[in-house]
Amino acid sequence: MYRYDEFDARFVAERVEQFRGQVARRLSGELTEDQFKPLRLMNGLYLQLHAYMLRVAVPYGTMSAKQLRMQAHIARKYDKGYGHFTTRQNIQFNWPRLVDVPDILADLASVEMHAIQTSGNCIRNVTADHFAGAAADEIEDPRPIAEIIRQWSSLHPEFSYLPRKFKIAVSGSPHDRAALKFHDMAIEIVRNDKGETGYKVLVGGGMGRTPYIGYVVGEFVAKQDILAFLEAVMRVYNEQGRRDNIYKARIKILANALGPDEMRRQAMVEFEEIKKSGTLQVPQEEIDRIDSYFMPPVFETLSDEMPKGGSEFENWVKTNVSKHRAPGYAIATISLKPIGGVPGDATAEQMDAIADLMDQFGLAEIRVSHEQNLVLPHARKRDLPAIHSRLKELGLATPNAGLITDIIACPGLDYCDLANARSIPIAQKISERFADLDRQHNIGELKIKISGCINACGHHHAGHIGILGVDKKGIEFYQLQLGGSGAEDASIGEILGPGFGKDEIADAVERVIGAYLDLRHDGERFLDTYRRVGIVPFKNVAYQEDLHAAY
């Protein structure tokens, strides 16, 4: 894992003390709320529906056991005993007191973490494939470039007041587990004909009110040129991104307006200018230095056979264990989606226990996935029965990764000041409706994603089945969208029609699933069937009960 150097440590410590002073000045009245709000947002502190909310950055989704224990400590000491893992691989605490936040940030700094740039119109925490460094299909671990981007973009003076927030994702695999095409900018590590690795750069993706799928702006950017290239694209955005309309301020709007050819042309003009100065060339020794922090553990020579462990274990392996690059090892997904639970929530006790489990089995890292689960990237296969057994004791062994009950849901109106409707209760209802594991396996891979407002934190546009909560005169309604995908075959879901009431939406989903089971060909996932037959058969059954209330 990356370790702070002297500069990082000093910078974060100074930032904590700076914020401590800002909080003191706010409480004394020296700063007004209008003056203080941008300062607290720069430190990840929001004011939500019930209380303040602190969003802590988990860089590229990677944490050590020590860092995970710190989240448990914060949850226990300053919050209400739990944390919420988000679709941007962060963790949020929903109940901190303003007066405690400087101490929380100091505690985070003690384990090399912070909440900087988890809000505001800046480059946000860089997200990564949660299987990075472990996936069997990976070309290279994408986290070193994520760390280089983190260092480049932290407090970058040119990009601290962008037209709007800016989200970057990275992946080193052809199979996209990081929703690259839905990010403002994304980097995929690719290999050229000469066998060299470089970066494919995408731009202009996004969800929210106006979803777009990103396009390629750089087919193969050399490693030493990547920061110059990213900065070139950022300059095009910073100069021309709209600042007059918040709904048109993201780079996706500019990228769509310019089109791929013009965006590439303008980016290349900036790139050549930056290259002339030579200041943004990444030296090989620096690349090597950062790479060294992300060296995988020394893998033992182990049997690649999956141990026996009974039917519950085998069901868990079927969905929650993925192929590792090293024989004898596996990637284990810890589902934070217990049947009827709150997606992404983990108690302090669970986080502590997982950290203990990491120590017990020599697992140095844990990952947060954008699908709101946790991942043990380098588990020995021989340890999996014991790991599963312990996770089961902790209520964390739900065997549903990638199945219909592995639902992404934003906090929604239960917590969020921006939300129009609740997300979590809808996820809970659907989860309970499809709790039967045989039924889940029969349905197969199915990604339901729920957002409580058009901002789309729950990624509903990219759901095989997406659900968007809307408000109609104070009453919650839910729109269904079908056919979205956040993977390498990215697509934006199509709206089915009028919304359903909160007591009708689970029934509508069930009817859609029923239609899929009737229509599917052998081996087809829901998404495959949808793409083959289109929306009409699903529309016909979704509304057949005539129970919905159109809005």
Next chain:
Amino acid sequence: MPMAAPVPQMLTANRLKDGDVLYWKAGGWVEALKDGDVFAEAAPADAALAEAQSFVTGNVVVNPYLFDVRVDANGIHPVKEREIIRAAGPSVRDDLGKQALDPSLKPVKPTPARIVPAKDTDVSI
């Protein structure tokens, strides 16, 4: 054509130091919706909102605003789901928020309201 009766309103804000949800009552703030003032007409509601600004400049609360309620024999009911949840706590965790301290809020159960007269007369709703 007769004018529609005004919708009763309450005044809410968040406490600066901890973010807790507060409700206006008689020139100050209380933590429970059931204890807050209900304004039957717009004028006293607007006056309270104006008065609340002194608590903003005094660094006690942030973001004061009015919201609609219904009042009946059983008490106060926020009109919008948002304010129902805000008054009680997350609907998915009844151990959190104000409902954790007041079981009557699981789910939000209305209680008798204190009505602020719009004018110097008796007002019944």
